[in-house]
Amino acid sequence: MSLFELANIHFGYVGCPPVLNGANLSLQAGERLCITGHNGAGKSTLLRIMVGLLKPNKGSITAFGQLCQQDKDFYSVRQRAGLVFQDADDQLFCPTVAEDIAFGPLNQGKSPAQAMQLVTDLLQQMQLGYLQDRVTHKLSGGEKRLVALASVLAMQPEVLLLDEPTNALDEENEARLVAILQGLPQAMVLVSHDPHFRRKIGNRTLRVVEGQLLESNASCRHAVA
Numbered sequence: 001m002s003l004f005e006l007a008n009i010h011f012g013y014v015g016c017p018p019v020l021n022g023a024n025l026s027l028q029a030g031e032r033l034c035i036t037g038h039n040g041a042g043k044s045t046l047l048r049i050m051v052g053l054l055k056p057n058k059g060s061i062t063a064f065g066q067l068c069q070q071d072k073d074f075y076s077v078r079q080r081a082g083l084v085f086q087d088a089d090d091q092l093f094c095p096t097v098a099e100d101i102a103f104g105p106l107n108q109g110k111s112p113a114q115a116m117q118l119v120t121d122l123l124q125q126m127q128l129g130y131l132q133d134r135v136t137h138k139l140s141g142g143e144k145r146l147v148a149l150a151s152v153l154a155m156q157p158e159v160l161l162l163d164e165p166t167n168a169l170d171e172e173n174e175a176r177l178v179a180i181l182q183g184l185p186q187a188m189v190l191v192s193h194d195p196h197f198r199r200k201i202g203n204r205t206l207r208v209v210e211g212q213l214l215e216s217n218a219s220c221r222h223a224v225a
């Protein structure tokens with residue numbers, strides 16, 4: 001079973017020219033699909049469409065074997081497919097890092113004690129324990145990005161959708177992110193302008209060109225580590 005099947009997706013923001021114009025995408029278990037394309041090509045728009053934050057004008061979205069047409073069809077999709085936004089400020093909204101990361105697990109029905117344990121364990125695994133009690137809005141850009149990723153991983157999604165995950169990361173944190181992602185079993189869709197990052201993580205690449213997703217032979221590894 002495909003995790004995602006998007007067929008003939010058309011989308012334009014109200015009053016603006018079309019962004020997607022017959023885009024097709026399929027994501028299988030274990031795949032790490034990279035998406036490239038120039039600024040404004042529609043990559044972030046595509047990820048938002050996949051989890052129902054934007055509604056296509058035309059086309060179909062099947063996620064985890066279910067055709068998703070109405071808003072309610074996407075509630076469970078957003079539990080199972082975690083989107084890390086391009087801008088971490090779109091993701092983080094609680095006063096502290098611990099609260100931000102605990103928000104998803106609490107929403108999924110975990111007790112406060114279970115959620116806090118999960119936060120501590122996850123931050124330790126990510127070597128980010130020192131950030132646990134920090135005030136979120138006072139973090140640096142790179143720290144925010146790592147916390148945003150942690151807040152999505154805390155929900156234990158089956159699919160990760162990552163929008164420019166290396167943005168604002170220094171070399172050390174980028175290497176740490178690569179190690180974290182390489183160690184995860186989930187299927188991923190990775191939007192990234194960085195060819196080195198795509199090579200390290202991805203095993204297939206699609207390029208957004210004039211609103212369509214074209215197979216790209218841009219270098220990408222052919223096997224998952």
Ligand SMILES: Nc1ncnc2c1ncn2[C@@H]1O[C@H](COP(=O)(O)OP(=O)(O)OP(=O)(O)O)[C@@H](O)[C@H]1O
Binds near residue numbers: 016042086
């Ligand atoms: N809320 C919005 N209202 C109107 N137009 C928008 C909106 N969000 C994005 N756009 C436009 O839609 C197009 C696609 O934007 P999108 O953010 O998906 O591009 P992108 O491929 O992610 O670009 P980047 O590489 O810069 O992140 C752009 O022309 C952008 O200006």
Ligand SMILES: [Mg+2]
Binds near residue numbers: 043044045086163
């Ligand atoms: Mg974008």
